[in-house]
Amino acid sequence: MSGAEIEIRALAKRWGETTAVDGISFTAEAGRFTVLLGPSGCGKSTTLRLIAGLEEASGGQVLIDGQDVTRAPPDKRQIAMVFQSYALFPHLNVAENILFGLKVRKVPAAERAQRLERVAALLGLSQLLERKPSQLSGGQQQRVALGRAIIAEKPICLMDEPLSNLDAKLRHEMRIELRALQRQLGLTMVYVTHDQAEALSMADRIVVMNQGRIEQTAEPKALYDRPATAFTARFIGTPPMNLMRLERAADGWRVAGAGGPALFDAAPADAPAGADGLLMGLRPEDVDLAAPDAPGQPALVDSIEYLGADNLVECRLGAERLVARVAHRRAVAKGETIRLAWPAAAEHLFDPGSGRRLDARRPADPAPRTARPTVDGAPQDGLSPRKTAKEHESHDDA
């Protein structure tokens, strides 16, 4: 079996006044692992159920291998599905559960036995075939549900938060196993989760959803490095990205209410005209203490979360809060005022109104700071905080 492509065109689902899925479009490529990621209630499960045909679309189209299946029943869509609750038939044993679909489709007994043997061996279920679901652990039940999905030999496998009922260790193992299985079988996988770690580690492509819309579709690395919206920025990463309001001051832009040197002089060219506020995102791991002789942003330490190798230092920078991931060996005390610095390339700017990423100031490939376009043509100096971070790194290494 090999995968089939799924194309979603302006798909919508409404229940009365509520809109669960609001005209979304994306493509899950054949043989690739696509993850629908978002907070609960964002419409990701509904999207999956629309693809499966368990819900009827209010608008738009679902195409599988180029064929419009928007109105087709679930069994005519070449899909298999694993449910969050596994949906195993409690009165049937493992073998009967796995074979349910083949029996429904009247596959000859000899072939059934052969396929069962193969799937059971693949998933390590051979010893458990006579057991009832209630006699299995969560991980084993998960495998049975998986077995029922792959024995059908459909090109597409849909998964609705399949790992959320497992404990942390098992979840990690199953992640690796699922990914390997998907590769081995060449399945087109569409996988729904609210767990960004799961998404980042498994996906070829992630579709981030929020309030029924797609925020961004990208590969995991691109999603982490260049979030397209403030929502994605905040949603991806643990701890989440800091988002701070910036305001325009006489000498340039600075964090709202903060002292210290200005961050930059001009708003990005693609910011709304005349905007006097921006959102700046900074990943905690990009923020560090400024070197003693270098300028930095003064911040008051509020609390420290000890994580071992490094600490999460929560501080107040002007009117905003910010978490910095600081190496453990650097002593920081609660109530202390520290100076923070970060590389310019680590700054993500967003339009505070729409949440859209503002990129004009810094092209896709982070260029040296001298290339920064400015409105007033002022000399490109004084943006030391970003320089200091680099300096201070070399300083540390010494």
Added chain:
Amino acid sequence: MPRRIEWVYGWLLLTPALFLLFAFTHVPAVKTVVDSFFSTARGARPSTFVGLDNYRLLMEDPVFWQVFSNNVWYALITIPVSIALAIVMALWVDGKLTGRGFVRMAYFAPTVLPLIAVANIWMFFYTPGFGLIDQIRSLFGGAQVNWLGDPDLVLGAVIVVAIWKEAGFFMIFYLAALQSIPPSLREAAAIEGASRWTFFRRVTFPLLMPTTLFVSINAVINSVRLVDHIFVMTEGGPDNHSSLLLFYIYETAFKFWDTAYAATLTVVVLAILSVLAIGQFYLVDKKVHYR
């Protein structure tokens, strides 16, 4: 508090309940068994020990055998039909259906009504000539039928009332069981392409088995226990054609005042019921999947 007084307190607290239980349940039960080995006291003749004479009499009593066979037919038809109807109604009102609250209530209404009242309503339905059934039949040119007066029809007529009364009650249990089946099972089956009938046969019905066992034991007991409508509608007539075991016991004990023979009948009926319930439980229980 010393241990001994605690013990006395315990028994004092239990006494009211124990007294009532013994006075109205345990003693009469034992007394019934004992009485079945004695003759009935009549006027100056006191009751004497007669051994198994009452049981011998029962074996030779043609009315008992007729009533017994009535009850067997009554049970054989009432139980499966009311269970099947209950399942069908439960499946129907479990689905998406406009006004399903009303339909559920309508199905359950016969259970809420007292059987005596229900029987009176059905009396009107069955009245020859101007009863509801005959009026409808007359529209199609049907002749008058004396539903409750014809020995061949009367048992069927009371069976219909019993089914009407029972099906709605059993439906409630099936409805509760259906609602505890996770909807994802149906979806999983839909993805495999299972038809509604396949899903019912392979998944829903097996998952309803615990309910079916419970309901069928209740139905067996009810087929002996519920005789109120016989009192109102037929009094067992004509010629005992609609008499059931419990009604016959009542007649024997409180109309003919043959209490010893009534005690014998009671013991036999209880024995039959116990065997049925135990048999049902052991036989079916192995095939039932409990969640």
